[in-house]
Amino acid sequence: MTERLTPDWEFIADGVMGGVSQGSLTTEKRKGRTAVRLYGEVSTENNGGFLQMAFDINASGSAYDASRWTGIEVDVLGNGETYEMRLRTNELDKPWQSFRQAFQAxxxxxxxxxxxxxxxxxxxxxxFDPAHLRRLGVLAVGREFHADIALAQVRFYN
Incomplete structure (x- = not known):
């Protein structure tokens, strides 16, 4: 059983902290599927090191109770690199706090x-308490590399 999410993705780069990573977020066809694509160059210069696509589960930014689900499932295509899924709950109050898990695209x-x-x-x-889930992000992070990742769907699953 799954529940498909309809993300309103936003692009965030390390420039918010003085970094110099460069990238973009587009919606396009990738190998036959419409997907949101995050790509660019991750740079660790000037205390940087990330490109991110993220969205609030509820448009209002309030918590979503995901406790009936086992986890998150994504249809993903990439360039063979490792990326991170990061979750935020309404219990976290600092932008650098998260729950994270790496995966390969x-x-x-x-x-x-x-x-x-x-x-x-x-x-x-x-x-981590899924009853307090607020935000989901996918990051190219932590090292210098060319990021290229596309997501066609995001779902909760059991």
Missing amino acids: DKDWRTVQLPFADFTAHRHDLA
Whole structure:
């Protein structure tokens, strides 16, 4: 069983913190599927190091109760690099706090399942509670590389 999400993706780069990574977010056809594509150059210069596409689960920014689901499932295509899925809850109050899990974006379309149980806390000591899920992000992060990742669908799954 799944519930398809309809994200209103936004693009965020490390320039918000003085970094120099360059990229963009587009909607386009990729190998026969309409997808949102994040691509560009991740640079660690000037304390930078990320490109991100993210959305609030509820347009109002309020929490969504995802406790009946096992995790998040994405249909993804990429350039063989490793990316991160980051989740934020309404319990986190600093922009650098998240729950994260790495995954690979292969050169052919595939479905990746990311169980909530496998997300780890970053820069806080709270346990992940899916009843308080607020925001989801996909990041090219942490090292110098060419980012190229496309998502055709995002779903909660059991």
